[in-house]
Amino acid sequence: MTSNSIYLTVAISTFGGRVSGALDVVEQLTGHMAWIEVVLVHQVPSEFVLEQSALQAVQLLKDKADVHYVLSQEQGLTKSRNLAISYASGAYVWLMDDDIEFVQGAFLELKLRLEQSAAACLSFQSLKAGGGLRALYAKDRAELNARDRLRVASFELILDRRFIIDHHVLLREDMGVGSNTGINMGEEAVLLSDVVRAKGLVEQHRLAVVVHPDESTGTNYNALNVYSKGVVLQRCFSGAEKLKYFLKDLLKLLKDRDGNIGTFSKRVSLSLALTRGCFGKI
Known part of the structure; x- marks a missing residue:
């Protein structure tokens, strides 16, 4: 103190x-x-x-x-x-x-x-x-x-x-x-x-x-939020650890077990946004 x-x-x-x-x-x-x-x-x-x-x-x-x-x-x-x-x-x-x-x-x-x-x-x-x-x-x-x-x-x-x-x-x-x-x-x-x-x-x-x-902002599934999540993974992790968390989030988007994300085409679009944030140039 x-x-x-x-x-x-x-x-x-x-x-x-x-x-x-x-x-x-x-x-x-x-x-x-x-x-x-x-x-x-x-x-x-x-x-x-x-x-x-x-x-x-x-x-x-x-x-x-x-x-x-x-x-x-x-x-x-x-x-x-x-x-x-x-x-x-x-x-x-x-x-x-x-x-x-x-x-x-x-x-x-x-x-x-x-x-x-x-x-x-x-x-x-x-x-x-x-x-x-x-x-x-x-x-x-x-x-x-x-x-x-x-x-x-x-x-x-x-x-x-x-x-x-x-x-x-x-x-x-x-x-x-x-x-x-x-x-x-x-x-x-x-x-x-x-x-x-x-x-x-x-x-x-x-x-x-x-x-x-x-x-909360983080509970809304839209392209901007999902892209931002990908950026967070890129800035928080590297190598195999980043890939692990990316795959977990990607599967969550594609499976939509809670049924609150939307159509399959929307889930694919959001998955691309996540990928761009996680591996693209910021």
């Missing part, structure tokens, strides 16, 4: 009028500010006009002494997260969305686990708004395996700030929502693979810390 009292920076990213939801997230942290700071990056392109409700939310955030409000005209979620990290002062940085609810009863245990861990990144569990855990971990405080690293969400990740700065490990800004590169997801998995390549430990924790809406 650092010598100051701030153990954790909650790095919230929001865009445009969604800042009202971000304010709700900040309000939930009341009572924990003795050891938590908030950095909130608000992306508002120059041509964007905020409604009155959003402007009021911005003013309320600026009035909070324990919130560092950062206005940015850039677009792209990964750019927002990296900017938030650059403003952070906590020993750890928690990547946060603007539409979550915290599991209030988990904060004491969360702080204890941060104090006890030597990991470069801690991956916690989250709850779906409709009920149940988003991901299951068989073991507590064990190393997160390669396949599970592909399934993480940003709001489940808490990073050792000193490690990522010293090893120059940040989110890749040509990935993620708003990047406009055709790679709209998977930046979290690539981040964790970069942490591992830098000899950092990624540790899984069987503790649910947030509740998130059930809808």
Whole structure:
């Protein structure tokens, strides 16, 4: 831990009028500010006009002494997260969305686990708004395996700030929502693979810390998402290991056991998108 009292920076990213939801997230942290700071990056392109409700939310955030409000005209979620990290002062940085609810009863245990861990990144569990855990971990405080690293969400990740700065490990800004590169997801998995390549430990924790809406970019089967998954495989793995995960995803697409992907022609088209992402030039 650092010598100051701030153990954790909650790095919230929001865009445009969604800042009202971000304010709700900040309000939930009341009572924990003795050891938590908030950095909130608000992306508002120059041509964007905020409604009155959003402007009021911005003013309320600026009035909070324990919130560092950062206005940015850039677009792209990964750019927002990296900017938030650059403003952070906590020993750890928690990547946060603007539409979550915290599991209030988990904060004491969360702080204890941060104090006890030597990991470069801690991956916690989250709850779906409709009920149940988003991901299951068989073991507590064990190393997160390669396949599970592909399934993480940003709001489940808490990073050792000193490690990522010293090893120059940040989110890749040509990935993620708003990047406009055709790679709209998977930046979290690539981040964790970069942490591992830098000899950092990624540790899984069987503790649910947030509740998130059930809808997710990664659950939609379209060409852009599937291509992005292929890019993730290319950036996370190499050689036989990459081929293994590619074949697993390819068979999943072609077989469509759950019947939620679509016609055979669509499955073939998506398979080609996966192949292009995994083996093509990025």
